[in-house]
Amino acid sequence: MAVSKDMEILIVDDYATMRRIMKNLLVQLGFKNVSEATDGGDAINKLRIKAAGLVISDWNMEPMTGLQLLKEIRADAKLKEVPFIMVTAESKTDNVVAAKAAGVNNYIVKPFNAETLKTKMQSVIGAFD
Numbered sequence: 001m002a003v004s005k006d007m008e009i010l011i012v013d014d015y016a017t018m019r020r021i022m023k024n025l026l027v028q029l030g031f032k033n034v035s036e037a038t039d040g041g042d043a044i045n046k047l048r049i050k051a052a053g054l055v056i057s058d059w060n061m062e063p064m065t066g067l068q069l070l071k072e073i074r075a076d077a078k079l080k081e082v083p084f085i086m087v088t089a090e091s092k093t094d095n096v097v098a099a100k101a102a103g104v105n106n107y108i109v110k111p112f113n114a115e116t117l118k119t120k121m122q123s124v125i126g127a128f129d
Contacts, residue, residue: 003128005030007053012043014061040064059088074103
């Protein structure tokens with residue numbers, strides 16, 4: 001079953017430029033409902049108002065990191081099933097292990113392109129064209 005491109009996707013990154021790049025990649029892939037959060041706290045507040053179909057979050061943010069956000073989401077009964085992709089500039093094994101332990105669905109190392117994003121998203125949410 002194909003995923004609807006109308007699903008809500010929440011991008012979480014403290015750098016406006018990175019949020020814009022991510023949003024542009026998602027638009028290239030055909031997704032229209034892309035919202036943004038500036039950090040983990042902002043994201044959790046937005047998700048509690050309106051749950052997203054997918055969260056794509058940066059790891060390194062202040063004051064709440066992507067890993068802390070992931071743990072908050074997984075601990076919340078209403079949000080724990082939301083698919084979560086972690087984005088980071090670091091490919092340290094410890095980070096991957098920590099993210100997996102916290103319940104991440106997939107992991108993307110920067111820099112990446114639309115094709116990489118599409119492949120990672122398809123492994124998490126299923127097929128879309």
